Amino acid sequence: MIEEPIIQRVLAAASSRGADFAEIFVEEKRSSSALLDDGRIEELTSGRDRGAGIRVVVGESTGFAHTSDLSESGLIAAAETAAAAARGSGQGTTIVDLDRVHAKSPNSVRIMPGDVPKAKKVELLLTANEMARAEGAAITQVSARYADSHRRILVANTDGILGTDDQVKTLFSISAVASGDSGMQTGRESIGRTVGFELFDSYEVADLARTAAQRAITKLAARPAPSGEMTVVIGPGGGGVMFHEACGHGLEADLVGKGASVFAGRVGEQVASSLVTLVDDGTMGGEWGCFAIDDEGRPAQRNILIQDGILVDYMWDGLRARAEGRSSSGNGRRQSYQHLPMVRMTNTYLLGGASTPDEILADTESGVYIAHLGGGQVNTATGDFVFGMTEAYLIEGGRITEPLREGNLIGNGPGVLTSIDAVGNDFAMGGPGTCGKDGQGVPVGDGVPTLRVVSGLTIGGTAA
Amino acid sequence: MNPEELQQVADRIVAMAQPGEQVEAVVAWSRDTEVRAFEGQVEHFVSADSAGVGIRIINQGKQGLSWAGVLDDAALNECLAEARDNASFGSVDPHAGLAEPDGVVPDELVLYDERLLQADTEEKIRLAIELEAEVRKGDPRIFGIESADYADSVVSTAIASTTGIRRASAETSVYLGVYALAGDDDETTTGFGFSVGRSLQELDLEAAADEAVQRCVRLLGASKAPSERLTVVLHPYVTSQFLSLIAEMLSGESVIRGRSPFAGRVGEAIAAPEFTMFDDATDRLSPTASDTDGEGLACRAVPLIESGVLTGYLHNAYTARVSGTSSTGSAQRSSHRSAPGVGPHVIKLRPGQSSAEEIISQVGDGFLVYDIAGLHSGVNPVSGDLSVGADGIRIRGGELAEGIREVTIGSTLQRMLNDVVAVGSDLTYFPWESTGVTLAIADVTMSGQ
Numbered sequence: 001m002i003e004e005p006i007i008q009r010v011l012a013a014a015s016s017r018g019a020d021f022a023e024i025f026v027e028e029k030r031s032s033s034a035l036l037d038d039g040r041i042e043e044l045t046s047g048r049d050r051g052a053g054i055r056v057v058v059g060e061s062t063g064f065a066h067t068s069d070l071s072e073s074g075l076i077a078a079a080e081t082a083a084a085a086a087r088g089s090g091q092g093t094t095i096v097d098l099d100r101v102h103a104k105s106p107n108s109v110r111i112m113p114g115d116v117p118k119a120k121k122v123e124l125l126l127t128a129n130e131m132a133r134a135e136g137a138a139i140t141q142v143s144a145r146y147a148d149s150h151r152r153i154l155v156a157n158t159d160g161i162l163g164t165d166d167q168v169k170t171l172f173s174i175s176a177v178a179s180g181d182s183g184m185q186t187g188r189e190s191i192g193r194t195v196g197f198e199l200f201d202s203y204e205v206a207d208l209a210r211t212a213a214q215r216a217i218t219k220l221a222a223r224p225a226p227s228g229e230m231t232v233v234i235g236p237g238g239g240g241v242m243f244h245e246a247c248g249h250g251l252e253a254d255l256v257g258k259g260a261s262v263f264a265g266r267v268g269e270q271v272a273s274s275l276v277t278l279v280d281d282g283t284m285g286g287e288w289g290c291f292a293i294d295d296e297g298r299p300a301q302r303n304i305l306i307q308d309g310i311l312v313d314y315m316w317d318g319l320r321a322r323a324e325g326r327s328s329s330g331n332g333r334r335q336s337y338q339h340l341p342m343v344r345m346t347n348t349y350l351l352g353g354a355s356t357p358d359e360i361l362a363d364t365e366s367g368v369y370i371a372h373l374g375g376g377q378v379n380t381a382t383g384d385f386v387f388g389m390t391e392a393y394l395i396e397g398g399r400i401t402e403p404l405r406e407g408n409l410i411g412n413g414p415g416v417l418t419s420i421d422a423v424g425n426d427f428a429m430g431g432p433g434t435c436g437k438d439g440q441g442v443p444v445g446d447g448v449p450t451l452r453v454v455s456g457l458t459i460g461g462t463a464a
Numbered sequence: 465m466n467p468e469e470l471q472q473v474a475d476r477i478v479a480m481a482q483p484g485e486q487v488e489a490v491v492a493w494s495r496d497t498e499v500r501a502f503e504g505q506v507e508h509f510v511s512a513d514s515a516g517v518g519i520r521i522i523n524q525g526k527q528g529l530s531w532a533g534v535l536d537d538a539a540l541n542e543c544l545a546e547a548r549d550n551a552s553f554g555s556v557d558p559h560a561g562l563a564e565p566d567g568v569v570p571d572e573l574v575l576y577d578e579r580l581l582q583a584d585t586e587e588k589i590r591l592a593i594e595l596e597a598e599v600r601k602g603d604p605r606i607f608g609i610e611s612a613d614y615a616d617s618v619v620s621t622a623i624a625s626t627t628g629i630r631r632a633s634a635e636t637s638v639y640l641g642v643y644a645l646a647g648d649d650d651e652t653t654t655g656f657g658f659s660v661g662r663s664l665q666e667l668d669l670e671a672a673a674d675e676a677v678q679r680c681v682r683l684l685g686a687s688k689a690p691s692e693r694l695t696v697v698l699h700p701y702v703t704s705q706f707l708s709l710i711a712e713m714l715s716g717e718s719v720i721r722g723r724s725p726f727a728g729r730v731g732e733a734i735a736a737p738e739f740t741m742f743d744d745a746t747d748r749l750s751p752t753a754s755d756t757d758g759e760g761l762a763c764r765a766v767p768l769i770e771s772g773v774l775t776g777y778l779h780n781a782y783t784a785r786v787s788g789t790s791s792t793g794s795a796q797r798s799s800h801r802s803a804p805g806v807g808p809h810v811i812k813l814r815p816g817q818s819s820a821e822e823i824i825s826q827v828g829d830g831f832l833v834y835d836i837a838g839l840h841s842g843v844n845p846v847s848g849d850l851s852v853g854a855d856g857i858r859i860r861g862g863e864l865a866e867g868i869r870e871v872t873i874g875s876t877l878q879r880m881l882n883d884v885v886a887v888g889s890d891l892t893y894f895p896w897e898s899t900g901v902t903l904a905i906a907d908v909t910m911s912g913q
Contacts, residue, residue: 038721040557042527044550047801048542049533062508068515068534085509118553141722177723177846184725184846225851227874227911228691258502259608260645262652340508375841381610381645381654384870386853388841407851408842408872438611458688460842460851460872460911 001026001154002052004162006072008095011158013079014056018090021057021322023157024079025295026050026070027337030114033147036125044118053337054079056086057319063087066338098156101163103299105292106285109168109196113148116197121146124172124200128209132176135213138220140184141177144209148197155297163297169288169443170199171432174209178216185222185405187215188390192432192443193286215372215391218403225392225407225459231367232409232457233360233395233450237428238372240446243278244348244435245378246385246413251280251305252331252343253320255380262383262414263311271311272417275353275451278306280315282330282346288432289346289444296332296341303329306417317343335440345435347445353423357450360422362398364452368459369393369400370409383413389459408460415456424450465493465515467632470622473535474632477519478624480544486522486562487544488625488759491515491535492800497585498615501592509589518800519547522561526554531801563759563781563791564627570755570762571746575635577663580616587664588614591640595669599644599657602677605684608645610654615639616664629760636662637751639895640672646680653686655679660751660895683834683855686867689912695830695885696873696908697823697859700892700900702833707741707811708898709843710877714768715794715806716783725848725878726774735772735881738816742767743778745793745809751895758797758804766792766808780806811898816887820902823886825862827904832857832864833873848877854910871912880905 002010007024014022032046051068052075063086067078113121128144148170156162173190189212191203234242250261263271272278282300284290291300296318304312316324317332320343333344361369374388392404429447470491477489498510517540518531528550532539554560596612616639622632641658657675659668698706718724726734735741745763747753754763759781767775779787780795783806796807824832837853844850851874858865875883888902 034553040555041553042555042557043529043803044553045529045531045801045803046546046550047531047533048539051533059505060502061506064508064510064512066512066514081511085511087506087509118550122553143721179722183848184723186844186846224849227851227872227909229913255610258610258645260610260654338512338514340510375838377837377841379654379837381652384837384853386838386842386872388838405847406842406844406849407874408838408853410838410853410870410872412870458870458872458911460853460874 001028001152002070004098006075007098007156009072010054010075010079011156012095013076014054014083015158017083017088019056019058019083019086019088019158021158023055023155024052025337026052026154027151029149029151031147031149033145034121034125035145036129037143038141039129041122041125049336051337052078054082055340056082056088058086058088061086062340064340096158096160098162099160101161101293101297101299103163103292105165106283106290106300107194111197112168113170113197114150124205128174128205131206131209132174132213135210136217138178138180138217139176139213140179142174144174147171153295155293155295157297161297163293165292167194167291168196169194170197172205172208174212176213176216178220180220182220185216185219187212187219190431192288194288194290195286219405222403222405225389225404227460229455229458231364232453233364233367233369234448235369235371236424236426236450237430237447239370240349240430240448241373241376241433242387243350243448244345244444244446245376245387246416247278248280248345248348249378249380250383250413251314253314253316254343256314257320260381267311267313269311270309271414272306272309273420274309275420275423276306276309276417277304277351279304279351280345280348284347287347287429287445294330294332295334296328298328298330298332300346301330315343315345317341333442335442339440342438344437344442345444349429349447350449350451352425352427352449355422355424357424357426360424360450360452361395361400364395364398367395368404369395378413385413386410409457410460411457416453419453419456420451421454422452426450465620467620467622467634470620471624471632473517474622474624477540477544478626481626484523486626488520488562488623490518490621490623490797490800492619492621494617494619496617497588498613499589499592501596501612502609504593504597506589516800517543519543520803521547521551523551525556525558525560526551527560528554529803559782559785561781561785562625562627563629563761563795565629566761566790568762568764573746573748573753573755575662575753577636579663579665580618580636580638583664591667591669595640595642595673598669598673599642599676602673603646603681605646605681606644606677607647610643610645612642623760625760631756631760633756638662638664638667640667640669642672642676644676644680647684651684653680653683658895683867683869686855686869688870689858689868689910691911691913693907693909695827695904695906697827697830697832698903698905699832699834700890700902702836703903704894704898704900705836705839707813707900709839710741711778711808711811711898714777716777716779716787717806719777720783720786723846730774730776732774733772734774735769736884737772738887739769739772739881739884740814741769742812743794743808743810744812747810750810750893750899752809752897754809757793758795761791761793761795763793763809766794778806778808780804808897813887813901815889815891815901817889818886820888820890823888823902823904824859824864826886827859828862830859831868831910832859843877850875850877871910874909874911880908883907
């Protein structure tokens with residue numbers, strides 16, 4: 001994207017006032033999307049961004065500047081701004097030798113979305129609309145979205161690293177509204193992978209549409225969710241976001257370093273039930289949160305965070321790792337060239353266990369079964385979290401019975417981790433997610449097997 | 465770049481329209497500075513300019529969009545060609561069309577403060593460092609600072625279209641914000657405080673620091689409470705989040721798509737008589753005030769609920785056309801990358817007579833809610849079902865009693881609107897599109913133990 005001698009001169013300019021570390025991150029991203037609503041293709045949108053972010057670290061301070069001008073003079077000007085912002089006061093380093101990072105991409109792309117005729121993308125939306133409506137007259141509204149992106153990045157720094165990556169993502173989501181005597185209910189389904197248009201060889205949009213429509217229709221007959229603390233069984237795939245929020249964020253080294261995590265200072269301790277092994281894995285081919293190198297040039301890794309209930313390690317980016325004299329765990333990510341990298345998750349999941357899902361259910365006298373959790377948030381300092389339940393059922397006498405209307409689920413991360421008393425053998429990844437932190441969104445994946453949380457979760461329903 | 469330069473870029477794009485085509489161009493530029501302090505030092509200092517263009521083309525009822533993060537000629541030409549190509553794949557919509565000038569003259573709001581451009585970088589750094597220090601010394605139980613930030617931006621935008629829309633403007637904004645941690649070995653609480661303005665002179669550092677400290681310490685010792693039905697008293701910060709949601713349900717977009725529980729109910733009583741809600745888009749005291757909407761029409765006051773009766777919805781040009789009415793100047797664009805949606809600028813409730821203290825004393829027995837979590841995951845804007853995580857203080861005998869955390873409150877938004885029993889006099893502005901007052905709502909389910 002940028003020639004090596006230019007990169008070297010930009011890094012030299014960034015270090016000209018003295019720097020412990022300087023970095024250039026170049027990004028070129030093309031995105032396209034198409035939206036169907038109310039039976040019509042409402043719009044097609046395409047866009048293009050390109051630019052570079054330059055980071056200079058002096059002691060504990062980071063200076064950062066970005067530019068959309070990728071000419072040498074534009075880059076040098078941004079490098080000088082970043083150097084000034086870092087307020088270094090010393091001599092510049094000389095030109096650094098750059099070593100190419102050889103990281104094999106976990107992703108392979110067969111059909112570049114940019115090569116697919118727009119008409120074919122539109123066709124997917126129309127099919128989904130038709131199939132969702134065909135599920136019954138109760139379906140009164142359907143919206144669907146197709147989106148793809150192609151992101152190319154280059155990272156080079158004064159440690160001598162030079163890495164590139166090519167990241168292609170394809171996504172399809174559908175939302176159906178069902179109307180009945182009890183009002184309107186919404187059902188959703190989405191699929192997104194770090195692959196090309198061949199995504200639709202493995203997934204039929206018709207199936208996604210039927211699933212979304214059935215979720216909405218089922219909820220028409222749903223009763224208000226109960227309220228209070230109860231036993232909760234979480235279904236495979238659909239509940240992974242809970243571990244992302246409830247413990248993943250608390251294991252990010254930047255938050256730990258500021259004392260803003262309940263897991264600070266607890267490495268080596270039992271923090272979860274011995275059934276819990278939690279992994280963050282940027283190498284899971286095709287998943288929404290994977291890549292060859294992170295946005296600091298570090299190859300993706302599979303990191304065990306909690307092993308059999310014992311806290312093994314946090315997740316690290318380059319800055320925090322450097323301060324601790326260790327290496328990054330490949331979790332330095334950023335939304336775009338306009339943002340500073342920080343510690344972020346990739347694909348975060350709980351490993352499967354020995355029980356069958358049927359055994360777990362049969363052994364649960366009463367409680368709530370959550371097939372699908374929606375968005376959520378966590379206060380990492382306290383561990384308190386909240387999630388929406390988008391598909392949930394009552395458990396009565398060891399069986400799933402009536403559907404429940406939407407409600408929130410609240411709990412405390414460390415509390416939930418120690419209250420897991422059954423883990424199933426049916427591991428599945430969940431849908432594509434966007435994780436927000438400090439104003440930046442990055443794509444992430446998550447997954448869980450069926451599991452039971454015996455106490456510590458409160459269902460916030462509206463039933464008296 | 466100044467607004468005039470951006471206007472020229474927009475004009476140039478519009479001039480390239482082909483016969484039969486409607487073309488709209490939005491061009492934006494911003495210069496942003498951000499300083500984060502930690503332990504008395506600069507943790508990071510960000511300084512950057514960014515620019516972008518968004519082009520919308522409507523041809524024979526079909527719409528296409530394209531955007532670019534660069535403003536050179538090659539990028540503009542590619543962007544226009546892409547938007548044109550995209551339009552050819554849309555469905556024909558007889559209502560599709562750009563906004564047309566409606567004769568409403570925009571209020572000339574002064575949202576640009578020259579003084580920001582003269583502000584000294586060292587002063588910006590000092591503010592972030594001092595904010596952190598103020599919070600740390602605000603209470604001995606404060607043990608950490610997650611972030612202490614100073615940020616400012618200068619934003620210029622211009623819009624032009626083949627229908628005769630042409631408007632450019634600039635505004636400045638300044639922000640100080642801090643997230644703090646308090647507690648001991650047994651518990652941790654968090655709190656934030658902020659101050660916003662158009663220039664450094666408008667910031668109130670002490671108030672932001674004090675707010676963060678108070679938010680942190682007031683819930684130390686709070687615990688889970690038993691489930692019950694009771695009256696909740698919402699802090700203005702919480703009320704503003706509820707009002708944002710109601711405004712979302714009153715957007716023309718939700719209404720025409722059958723996604724609002726309030727569709728087709730104009731003229732009906734949907735809330736208690738104390739409840740009067742409107743969009744006061746041009747109130748300069750609000751950080752989100754605007755004189756022009758995302759399609760270049762004048763912003764104006766929009767009545768929504770009058771003494772409990774639904775009087776209308778928020779509309780952009782498209783949703784108005786579908787509904788057989790005119791735009792209320794409520795087109796909102798989140799950036800140059802998106803098509804204009806519909807949204808409020810400054811949602812307000814008509815304040816009542818009572819102070820927060822008076823309402824707490826009148827309620828006698830209830831739950832003062834300081835904060836809620838999971839509003840977007842916990843509310844179905846279609847059905848109105850609502851359940852959110854909450855913390856606050858139990859009200860007993862008209863006085864504040866024990867702290868409560870890790871509970872949920874639940875109802876439906878429709879029921880809550882009807883169960884409003886008191887509206888406070890304490891109008892409070894926030895850096896998002898909704899203001900707040902203290903608001904008491906009867907008969908809400910609190911779920912805890």
